[in-house]
Amino acid sequence: MKRQWSHPSVVLPLLAAVFLLLTFRCSLRHAQQQASSLRADDAGTSTSYAVDATLAELAAVDPAASAVLRAAEALLEANLTRAPPERRNAAVRGLRDWLGKQRFEPQVMAELVDLIKRPMDRYAAGARGGDGDGDAPRPYASCAVVGNSGVLLAREHGALIDAHDLVIRLNNAPAGDGRYARHVGTKTGLAFVNSNVLSRCAARATPGCRRCRTYGDRVPILTYMCSAAHFVEHAVCAGGGGGPDAAAPVIVTDPRLDALCARLVKYYSLRRFVRDTGRPAEEWGTRHEEAMFHYSSGMQAVVAAAGVCARVSVFGFGKAPGARHHYHTLQRGELDLHDYEAEYEFYRDLQERPGAIPFLRDSGFRLPPVVVYR
Numbered sequence: 001m002k003r004q005w006s007h008p009s010v011v012l013p014l015l016a017a018v019f020l021l022l023t024f025r026c027s028l029r030h031a032q033q034q035a036s037s038l039r040a041d042d043a044g045t046s047t048s049y050a051v052d053a054t055l056a057e058l059a060a061v062d063p064a065a066s067a068v069l070r071a072a073e074a075l076l077e078a079n080l081t082r083a084p085p086e087r088r089n090a091a092v093r094g095l096r097d098w099l100g101k102q103r104f105e106p107q108v109m110a111e112l113v114d115l116i117k118r119p120m121d122r123y124a125a126g127a128r129g130g131d132g133d134g135d136a137p138r139p140y141a142s143c144a145v146v147g148n149s150g151v152l153l154a155r156e157h158g159a160l161i162d163a164h165d166l167v168i169r170l171n172n173a174p175a176g177d178g179r180y181a182r183h184v185g186t187k188t189g190l191a192f193v194n195s196n197v198l199s200r201c202a203a204r205a206t207p208g209c210r211r212c213r214t215y216g217d218r219v220p221i222l223t224y225m226c227s228a229a230h231f232v233e234h235a236v237c238a239g240g241g242g243g244p245d246a247a248a249p250v251i252v253t254d255p256r257l258d259a260l261c262a263r264l265v266k267y268y269s270l271r272r273f274v275r276d277t278g279r280p281a282e283e284w285g286t287r288h289e290e291a292m293f294h295y296s297s298g299m300q301a302v303v304a305a306a307g308v309c310a311r312v313s314v315f316g317f318g319k320a321p322g323a324r325h326h327y328h329t330l331q332r333g334e335l336d337l338h339d340y341e342a343e344y345e346f347y348r349d350l351q352e353r354p355g356a357i358p359f360l361r362d363s364g365f366r367l368p369p370v371v372v373y374r
Contacts (some may be wrong), residue, residue, distance in 0.1 A: 072228030106363035112307030147316030209237030
């Protein structure tokens with residue numbers, strides 16, 4: 001007489017359960033080994049700074065960017081009809097050029113002086129009556145990137161910030177008045193705004209995009225395109241013409257820089273997820289909504305500064321108990337679409353071990369010294 005436990009209807013589910021258990025244990029062991037390796041690397045026990053191939057491969061997947069590109073192609077096919085007729089051709093040209101540069105190319109770092117500083121130099125020379133098309137531009141000697149964190153109010157770095165050759169501010173945060181001057185300084189040489197901010201402040205009823213020029217008409221704007229539709233606002237803001245009285249240029253970040261920033265931040269976010277949870281990197285999507293995940297404006301401003309400056313100082317990035325998210329607003333919560341902790345780890349690597357940064361270290365570009373003030 002056969003024993004009940006040997007019946008096929010019992011054995012097969014048992015075998016399946018054993019198989020699933022072994023698969024889970026192997027997956028968990030792989031994740032733990034991956035996390036252990038990352039912890040050792042973070043502790044400085046490794047000088048080779050190995051890049052995890054799985055994380056690098058997963059970091060290349062960017063559903064949010066893919067959705068933006070699909071929408072951009074549709075807008076281009078429709079000839080960007082949202083644009084006012086007098087600005088439509090300029091908006092379509094800008095969108096077409098932007099779409100033509102969509103690729104991952106870390107070597108763009110070596111071109112940023114030409115892509116960002118040259119138009120700024122050309123504008124400055126034109127305001128003085130020159131043409132600004134002389135020798136190739138050189139990097140700024142020193143740059144300060146001023147974030148918007150409430151931690152700024154705990155220090156009086158204003159004079160130190162203003163001592164830099166170029167001061168970059170984010171998303172039109174206030175500066176220069178008596179309330180914040182001793183904390184954030186008064187000087188602004190470049191305004192970095194994402195195109196959502198540009199879209200909100202650019203009104204057709206205000207020629208020259210004056211509402212977007214918080215720091216004055218003479219301060220250039222560098223904008224990241226969150227949506228292809230915002231090329232309409234860019235065309236409106238950048239359509240001031242030439243001459244000594246013209247407003248400063250509104251420069252669109254190169255899409256190759258956008259792709260680099262996206263890949264860097266996702267890599268650091270994946271790495272943090274694996275290290276902190278011990279779970280496989282493939283499960284990262286259970287914590288972050290991939291269709292919305294994105295780097296912050298501040299992160300891209302820091303990377304851009306590393307490309308155009310011989311020395312970079314970073315202020316107003318980070319958190320502290322009791323500090324607001326923004327020094328100039330009542331907002332305390334953070335945006336879910338960013339992984340700020342991952343970005344802070346990136347800044348630490350910029351300062352302490354730039355050779356550990358994936359993608360950048362193989363680009364052939366030499367990163368400048370970076371100091372993060374807390």
